Amino acid sequence: MKRHKVAIVDSATVVAEGIAAILSRSPRTEVVGIYRHIAEIESIIAAGRVDVVVASVAQYHEIEATTSLNNIPVVGMQSSLIEEDIVRRFNATITLYTSAEDVERIVAEAAEQPSEHNISESHELSDRERDVLVLVARGFTNKEIASELNISPHTVISHRKNIVHKTGIRSVAGLTVYAVLNKLVDSELI
Template sequence: MKRTEPIHVAVAETSVIVRNGLIAVLKRLPDIAIQPIEITSMEGLNNCMQGHQPEILIVNPTFGGWFNVDEFKSAYSQAAVKCVSLLCSVTDSNLLKGYDESIGLYDDMDVLNKKLVNLMHIGGEEEESEQEALSQREKEIICCVVRGMTNKETAEKLFLSIHTVITHRRNIARKLQIHSPAGLTIYAIVNKLVELSEVKI
């Protein structure tokens, strides 16, 4: 379901290449109309918050030296802005705890689209029912797969037979139409089944 009115998205990034590249991709997302706002300094961000009040702020965690997301949310609590970290380099996952979502330079358009759709709860009923279709046991098995565990390790951890684990994995693939560990990893992160720090790389 495409939302007709545009979502105001502020992109706070000092690199003109990264900032303009991300804005170009945001404008081409299939399910959301985006009205981008370019932010190049902390002063610009403060001016933006006093004027435009975007619905989403995509910000490099190193913006302004180090961007304090909790302080920002506290200062602009009435705005209810969703904060998305823009990961351009390896970042300690503990420093990303206050963010509502994370995107990276290597996310493709589909991943970016899905993350923003989920963040704004566009078409949320359909996606919630899809996740509800998974049993608690299936969700546990997805978490094991994402953590890099084998079927045997998963069976031992959950006190199941290997045959049962394989059956659950088949059912998960059928329900979600996802047939690779990488796809399940994206699904698990987007649907907050696991933290980014738990993903086995």
Template sequence: MKNNETIRIAIAETSVIIRSGLTSALKRLPNLRVQPVEILSVEALGDCLRTQYPDILVVNPTFGDYFDVARFREETAGKGIRLVALVSSFVDTSLLNKYDESFSIFDDLEALEGKISRLQNIKVEEETENQETLSQREKEIVVCVVKGMTNKEIAENLFLSIHTVITHRRNISKKLQIHSAAGLTIYAIVNKLVELSDIKNL
């Protein structure tokens, strides 16, 4: 599968907070086009499977009291649906072995994107042609740095861990050979990542 194709992901979860939270997160993935479908009951799941098969079904293992993985796989054999456990509380790990993957409510956007890419066999585009080419996420981090945000603020703003932000910043410095906020500011202006008016007030 190519990373510009839309991935249809059904989310079977009775909790509206968890379901809508995951839907919101999936829509924010920078490098994947995802069409989330929220499913709140066993009947709705049946309707979904009768109309159009999702590429990935993310389901709480306790959905409908108990989600029968073996039965689901039997009923959808040959349809190529990847099955993902949605872990929002303590779950027996032996139960998770029946699934292709698991999403945790503690996963950040980068972790979700990586897991979906692996499930769909999407090759992450390598930027070897041009060492200076920044990924979309790295560009977002440059903009945050230019705006004077701390690593903690960047992490909160982009829904990443502080460790991930630090890794991105290290990669940005390595790619661009720029090691100061002032240098990044000039880079961001020249490459039209920010407008001059955005940084006048800093």
């Protein structure tokens, strides 16, 4: 059975640790880490290491502003009263009173939902993805790539996620080797 990779984002340590303990026991999910803020998970999303995010609904502003989350289901953790229309923006929600079995089920089912913005079925890198890959291989950070290509850092993250999806390679060292073997950059880079 495929185990869905879950990132937990909640600044309330007890809540985050509790959810992690429940999901770590489940054969359907694997917790990749606990984070306090959405911004902390952008790099692991770009690396393709997250299938579903469980995040405090209090962080909905940051969640909506994070373009890379467009492709990732988000389960809202509701620990206080919050407007109903905000709750509806999440793929699913859990509360402090949701049973452990339901938490496991809800998170796994959210991970299995088709995303709103599916990644292209093509395994060929687009021209823009190739540009990003070359800069990644040359050691540029996301910010530097954004500046070089005149795009937003969020768009860079989306491109990187597509690159990981299409090549099956996650580390910068691995992507550099991929770029060299495909003659996108010079072998002197490594």
